[in-house]
Amino acid sequence: MGWETGVAKLRITYKKSAIGYAHDQKATLRILGLRRLGQSVVHEDTDSIRGMVHKVRHLVTVEEIPD
Numbered sequence: 001m002g003w004e005t006g007v008a009k010l011r012i013t014y015k016k017s018a019i020g021y022a023h024d025q026k027a028t029l030r031i032l033g034l035r036r037l038g039q040s041v042v043h044e045d046t047d048s049i050r051g052m053v054h055k056v057r058h059l060v061t062v063e064e065i066p067d
Contacts, residue, residue, distance in 0.1 A: 008045040009065040014038065016059045028055050 014034040018026045032052055033041040042065065043049045053062055 013040040
């Protein structure tokens with residue numbers, strides 16, 4: 001049996017259109033799995049995910065889901 005790390009999760013919701021924003025920001029949304037406005041995805045709370053969310057923070061909302 002492995003140890004449970006208790007990593008928190010983040011719910012990321014696509015709230016604002018990326019039209020008119022840089023290509024790399026659109027690509028970041030796609031990498032996060034966001035395709036349509038209003039869509040939400042859940043990811044583990046890691047440094048790389050936090051960095052991607054920071055890059056598109058003006059287009060998404062984020063809430064922590066306790067483990």
